[in-house]
Amino acid sequence: MKVFDLVEPLLKKLDLGQNFVLYGNLLVNLIVLAIIAYAIDYLAKKVLIIGLAIVATYTKSTFDDFLVANKTAKYIAHLVPLYYISKKIPIVLDDFVYWENLFGKSVKIFIIVLSLFIVRSIFNSLKDYLKTQPKYNDKPIDSYIQVIMIVLWIYALVSIILLLFDTKKGVLLTTFGSISALIILVFRDTILGFVASIQVTVNDMVRIGDWITVDKFGADGEVEEINLATVKVRNFDNTTSTIPTYSLISDSFRNWRGMINSDGRRIKRHILIKGATVRFINNDELESFKRIQNIASYIDRRKADIDKYNIANNIDKSLNVNGRNLTNLGLFRKYIQRYIESHPGINKDMQFMVRHLQPTEKGIPLEIYCFSKDKKWENYEYIMADIFDHVIASIPYFDLELFEVQHVKADKLNLLDIE
Incomplete structure (x- = not known):
């Protein structure tokens, strides 16, 4: 004899009326069903959780570890008592057709929602696992x-609506x-x-x-x-x-x-040179500029080219403006370029140059354009600061001046005594 059929004969022997037998049998059977379902749930959780933990311990893959962390076994264990309840509800509620239908639908809805939680925990475990792989991180x-879960939730919602209202899919889609x-x-x-x-x-x-x-x-x-x-x-x-x-x-x-x-991080910054300090270089001054090693060979070569041109074109050099000449800004620009070429922090395989920008009321912008080898932020800033520290300190050696905003110092106001 089945366990849920044991109570009704005992209650009938008490001869307390049909309603008492009917509802008393229902109450006792519901209590028994709840106890059995709880026991099944407890055993299923113990078996599945411990079993998965043992498997995760002895396997090399970390995927099962993430399954344990996301409580997949616990959710699966809850399915076992729900399945048992769904099978026993027609027996327990045999004399209550309305409640049988209601409880039956409720259990099926719980199964649908719980299935979604199981799928979500598996996907979360897969997500955590893939993030540990360099190919997918x-x-x-x-x-x-999230896209997959939204589709599944929509499908589950449709299934629940169809289940609750006994609606056909065509009618639901039309709605x-x-x-x-x-x-x-x-x-x-x-x-x-x-x-x-x-x-x-x-x-x-x-x-x-x-x-x-x-x-x-x-x-x-x-x-x-x-x-x-x-x-x-x-x-x-x-x-x-x-x-x-x-x-x-x-x-x-x-x-x-x-x-x-890329192979480098771009440095693109300029300094402002006072336009009034730019001038031609006399031949008498060249020897002192040749003491700057980075441009000594350049001065010799450039001087030879300029003299050759001026002689060939019979240029009157009584005025420096005639013909071709060297300028202090031109020498400074070449010096910066040579300095960048020799700097160990600059990538020589990438483009680098020193150029003029459009002159402004604040002076002549002289821009340095190059790429640092080290792309890490703090190292990049250090390389750029090191270059411009040297460049700014070199300006006076070429008889140039850096543009600086002159702050006019205001005279102190004399306070008038108010009589």
Whole structure:
């Protein structure tokens, strides 16, 4: 005899009425069902959790370790008593058709939701595992998993609605079509994030680990996470910025990956030279400038070329402005170029030059354009500072002056005694 059929004969012997027998039998059977289900759940959890932990201990793969951490075995264990309850409810509620139907649907809904939790824990374990693999640690795995889970949740929601209202799929799809505008409005950000995640991934615009700058959101740092709705950025000052994923395709941003992957980091900075200090160099002065080793050979070669040209064209050199001449700014520019060529922190295989920019009211900009070998921020700043320290200190040797804003010192005001 089945356990749930034992109570009813005993209650009938008490002869307390049909209703008492009916509801008393129901109450006792529900209590028995709950106790058995709890015992099954307890045993299933012990077996599955301990079993998976043992497997994870003796296997080399770390994937099963992540399954343990995400409680996959615990969720699977809960399915066992739910399955048992679903099979016993028709027996326990045999005389209560309405409640049998209601409880039966409730258990099936629990099974659907619990199945989603199991799938989610498996996907989370897969995500954690892939992030430990160098091949995948820069990929937006969170976005992929979120898209899959959204599809599964929608499928589960449809299944629950069909189960609750005994509705056909065709009728349900027609209803969803009628309220599609409302659905789009409610899930606008999710839909935009979904589209953006696909475009960002397909076009390889941003990867986890990239350094990006998004001025609109005050983000300037390394991408730590890319999911369906947001991009998490760890800024250079260790603050965190959260950017809507869709903004990566709707707004402009700067990705420094190209610089990091290149052979050098660009140095592009200028100094301002006072225009009034630029002049021609007399022949008598050249010997003193030749004491600067970096440009001694250049002066000899350049002087020979200029003299040859001036003699060939019968140039009157009583005035320096006639013909071709050396200038202190030209020598200084050549000196900087030679200095950069010999600097150990500069990549000689990449473009480098020293050039004039458009003169301004603040002087003549002399720009240094080159690439440092070391791309690490603090080392890059050190190399750039080392170069400009030397350049600025060298300016007086060429009889030039650096432009500086002159602050007029205000006279102290005499306070008038007020009578």
